[in-house]
Amino acid sequence: MIRDFRYLAPKTLEEALTLLNEYRDECKIIAGGQSLLILMRQGLVTPEYLIDIKGISELNYVQSDAKEGLRIGALTTHRAIEKSPAMKNGFSVLAEMEHRLASIQTRNWGTIGGNICHADPAGDPTSVLIALNATVSTANLKGKRNMAVEDFCLNFFETALEPDELLTEIQVPPAPPRTGAAYTKFNIIESDMATVGVAVSISLDAGQELCKDIRIVLGACAPTQVRAKQAEGVLRGEKITDNLLKQAGQVASQEVEPISDISASEEYRRELVKVLVARVGHEALARARQAQERGLRT
Numbered sequence: 001m002i003r004d005f006r007y008l009a010p011k012t013l014e015e016a017l018t019l020l021n022e023y024r025d026e027c028k029i030i031a032g033g034q035s036l037l038i039l040m041r042q043g044l045v046t047p048e049y050l051i052d053i054k055g056i057s058e059l060n061y062v063q064s065d066a067k068e069g070l071r072i073g074a075l076t077t078h079r080a081i082e083k084s085p086a087m088k089n090g091f092s093v094l095a096e097m098e099h100r101l102a103s104i105q106t107r108n109w110g111t112i113g114g115n116i117c118h119a120d121p122a123g124d125p126t127s128v129l130i131a132l133n134a135t136v137s138t139a140n141l142k143g144k145r146n147m148a149v150e151d152f153c154l155n156f157f158e159t160a161l162e163p164d165e166l167l168t169e170i171q172v173p174p175a176p177p178r179t180g181a182a183y184t185k186f187n188i189i190e191s192d193m194a195t196v197g198v199a200v201s202i203s204l205d206a207g208q209e210l211c212k213d214i215r216i217v218l219g220a221c222a223p224t225q226v227r228a229k230q231a232e233g234v235l236r237g238e239k240i241t242d243n244l245l246k247q248a249g250q251v252a253s254q255e256v257e258p259i260s261d262i263s264a265s266e267e268y269r270r271e272l273v274k275v276l277v278a279r280v281g282h283e284a285l286a287r288a289r290q291a292q293e294r295g296l297r298t
């Protein structure tokens with residue numbers, strides 16, 4: 001049973017920040033409630049005040065610009081991102097990821113900001129956003145901070161947010177030329193959380209097909225989504241082949257320390273990392289080559 005609380009529903013960011021500043025540790029922010037309500041029902045979170053920010057329309061938007069890239073308001077639902085025409089401008093991997101996140105019902109109400117702030121290491125958006133080198137903005141009454149998504153997630157269900165701060169926006173920079181990105185997750189029940197998730201972004205150099213830059217991100221393998229930096233090192237500067245991708249998968253599977261839980265043993269997760277890094281890397285490479293061909297034609 002959920003313990004009684006006082007419900008507050010600010011309509012502007014300023015109002016929400018004022019309430020958050022007043023109640024701090026006594027309150028909890030609720031957006032879509034898809035994750036928070038489960039914790040409240042289990043009695044793990046028992047706020048005196050619940051600040052419902054879902055009605056703050058100024059934090060609900062998707063904007064894209066060729067120079068600036070993508071800007072997504074924290075209260076944008078998963079479904080709105082999945083369906084946004086802006087995803088067609090080089091961000092299709094985000095729409096694909098959202099399409100496999102939960103059920104339509106959950107996607108219709110859950111928000112990208114809530115997902116990132118919940119900081120579940122198995123959450124899908126964070127892996128893809130780190131692969132795309134995304135940043136977030138947070139705000140309190142004193143002002144605004146910006147940081148890489150990679151730095152925002154600190155530990156299991158813990159973020160860099162201060163008690164008086166809200167996450168307000170996610171920014172995804174335009175992809176460098178000749179870049180491709182892909183994501184997949186292995187999950188036991190379709191539309192459920194990842195047992196292991198892998199996102200890869202590859203940028204090729206001009207002409208020689210060498211890997212100029214690469215980001216490999218693993219979900220559900222550590223207390224937060226993590227870069228597999230040693231595996232990235234196997235591919236960076238090289239001409240990527242199937243053998244090299246397999247080698248990168250092998251290295252990635254050894255550089256993380258996944259836990260054993262009800263979904264999978266540590267060994268099984270390592271095996272998934274090995275296979276999925278090679279598979280997703282292959283897809284990202286194919287997309288980088290397509291981007292290169294498109295670039296050569298224009």
Ligand SMILES: Cc1cc2nc3c(=O)[nH]c(=O)nc-3n(C[C@H](O)[C@H](O)[C@H](O)COP(=O)(O)OP(=O)(O)OC[C@H]3O[C@@H](n4cnc5c(N)ncnc54)[C@H](O)[C@@H]3O)c2cc1C
Nearest residue numbers: 029031032033034035036102110111114117123124167192
């Ligand atoms: C059945 C089911 C299946 C799911 N499957 C998946 C899946 O496959 N992949 C996946 O990634 N996720 C999955 N989820 C989680 C889902 O994506 C949620 O939408 C998301 O985790 C939380 O979004 P929300 O808006 O509902 O946040 P809430 O539940 O309202 O909030 C979550 C946390 O974030 C805080 N918060 C929310 N917004 C802000 C903000 N703007 N600033 C500061 N703090 C904030 C809240 O205080 C709370 O601590 C699933 C959920 C369910 C119920």
